[in-house]
Amino acid sequence: REIAYDPPATPTATASLHVRAAEVLEANWTGGSTVPSRNLYPHQWSWDSAFIAIGLRHVSPLRAQTELETLLAAQWADGRVPHIVFNPSVPLDAYFPSPDFWRSSTAGHTAGAPRTVQTSGIVQPPVHALAAWLVHRADPGLSLARGFLARVYPRLAAWHRYLLHRRDLGGGGLASVVHPWEQGMDNSPCWDAPLARITPAPPRSFRRADLDHGAAEDRPTDLDYGRYVRLAADYRDAGYADGAAEFAVEDPAFNALLIASEHALARIADELGAPGSARRARAERLTATLVERLWHEESGMFLCRDLRGDTSATGHGTSAAGLVRERSVSGLVPLLLPGLPGDIVAALVRTVGGPHFSLGDRTRLVPSYDLLGEAFDPHRYWRGPAWFNTSWLLERGLRTHGERERADALREAVLDLAGTTGFAEYADPYTGEACGTTGFSWTAALALDLLH
Ligand code: 9WN
Numbered sequence: 001r002e003i004a005y006d007p008p009a010t011p012t013a014t015a016s017l018h019v020r021a022a023e024v025l026e027a028n029w030t031g032g033s034t035v036p037s038r039n040l041y042p043h044q045w046s047w048d049s050a051f052i053a054i055g056l057r058h059v060s061p062l063r064a065q066t067e068l069e070t071l072l073a074a075q076w077a078d079g080r081v082p083h084i085v086f087n088p089s090v091p092l093d094a095y096f097p098s099p100d101f102w103r104s105s106t107a108g109h110t111a112g113a114p115r116t117v118q119t120s121g122i123v124q125p126p127v128h129a130l131a132a133w134l135v136h137r138a139d140p141g142l143s144l145a146r147g148f149l150a151r152v153y154p155r156l157a158a159w160h161r162y163l164l165h166r167r168d169l170g171g172g173g174l175a176s177v178v179h180p181w182e183q184g185m186d187n188s189p190c191w192d193a194p195l196a197r198i199t200p201a202p203p204r205s206f207r208r209a210d211l212d213h214g215a216a217e218d219r220p221t222d223l224d225y226g227r228y229v230r231l232a233a234d235y236r237d238a239g240y241a242d243g244a245a246e247f248a249v250e251d252p253a254f255n256a257l258l259i260a261s262e263h264a265l266a267r268i269a270d271e272l273g274a275p276g277s278a279r280r281a282r283a284e285r286l287t288a289t290l291v292e293r294l295w296h297e298e299s300g301m302f303l304c305r306d307l308r309g310d311t312s313a314t315g316h317g318t319s320a321a322g323l324v325r326e327r328s329v330s331g332l333v334p335l336l337l338p339g340l341p342g343d344i345v346a347a348l349v350r351t352v353g354g355p356h357f358s359l360g361d362r363t364r365l366v367p368s369y370d371l372l373g374e375a376f377d378p379h380r381y382w383r384g385p386a387w388f389n390t391s392w393l394l395e396r397g398l399r400t401h402g403e404r405e406r407a408d409a410l411r412e413a414v415l416d417l418a419g420t421t422g423f424a425e426y427a428d429p430y431t432g433e434a435c436g437t438t439g440f441s442w443t444a445a446l447a448l449d450l451l452h
Pocket residue numbers: 036041045047048083181184185186210
């Protein structure tokens with residue numbers, strides 16, 4: 001006979017997925033933060049930590065708060081949040097580029113790099129205020145007792161200020177990325193044209209540690225790496241000063257995440273008794289600017305704007321000047337925004353299910369790049385494979401706009417494939433076969449989030 005106070009039965013598959021995901025996060029926890037992967041990425045990464053905190057809040061709100069606090073403690077005085085915070089106990093040759101490449105405390109001196117920790121000098125997408133808000137909501141009592149929001153708010157505000165002022169390289173109100181690693185989708189075909197103008201660093205001037213752990217055909221090419229190294233070294237040699245960037249791109253996902261985080265910051269301000277209305281209004285204005293600068297009607301999605309590209313010969317009117325004609329999942333991420341005009345929402349939903357991404361038809365998770373694009377490759381990193389963070393963002397977007405059935409199907413697919421791939425870094429968009437590394441933190445974290 002059943003005992004009345006037994007908890008309702010949880011389907012075993014769901015329960016075990018929860019346990020396995022929590023185990024991945026536990027195994028990757030280093031005491032103050034979580035590594036994306038023990039072998040491939042043995043330090044703290046910026047946007048990974050934000051996604052990780054969003055999942056970790058369901059297991060340990062304290063660890064989730066700590067994750068974000070550790071990252072923000074490495075913030076530079078100019079407001080930038082570095083894309084990597086290095087763990088001093090990890091050998092230098094475990095990851096490239098290592099701290100001796102970035103030399104943050106000396107080369108970043110003028111920009112205000114911290115002296116006690118070593119970091120990179122570039123940034124990653126600003127998912128942090130959104131994460132902080134969600135982490136707070138998971139346990140408001142603990143958050144209040146620890147003064148969590150009050151401590152992170154000024155840092156998050158300075159971070160957004162940096163992006164909206166120092167990084168408004170196009171002068172139109174959006175933030176630019178100055179390196180493909182900043183946008184987070186390292187070898188996306190969107191960067192092929194802007195990167196082609198960069199002279200690669202000589203192949204023998206650096207050693208790729210990623211190839212010790214990942215299959216070469218799943219990773220960016222040596223030529224890509226040569227250009228990544230050149231761009232980062234030039235930025236470092238200019239003291240990490242913004243303005244003279246050889247590579248400057250306005251990216252839809254990066255800016256949409258900034259806007260979503262600005263909405264979250266408004267809620268945090270409200271919670272702290274400082275009305276968030278001005279921030280909310282700014283988020284709405286930024287949404288309009290995003291549409292104005294990056295929406296491309298003909299493609300039915302947002303595109304990247306290459307600020308250093310040829311803006312004269314487009315044949316599509318001035319508003320299309322500088323837009324990169326490649327369809328990346330990045331251009332679908334703005335679906336996350338609540339204030340998006342209805343016709344744009346409808347067009348994005350059509351595009352997600354249409355031939356270029358085929359969600360719900362030929363793919364179960366959203367591919368990172370156009371299935372029909374010339375550069376499509378189902379295994380090579382951000383040139384086709386499906387990633388779990390972008391599917392999570394799309395799931396949130398579909399649900400925000402009342403697309404319940406599509407959101408439910410995507411949620412099921414994330415949970416199913418996270419489990420069957422062993423929490424893979426990414427997957428073949430057609431077969432669901434695991435690619436990259438396994439035991440990947442944000443895959444586990446975002447699966448956990450969707451279980452709740
Ligand atoms: C460079 C950590 C990071 C992710 C990025 C992903 C990959 C790094 C690399 O790993 O980039 O930052 O060495 O390839 O592209 O999105 O944050 O998981």
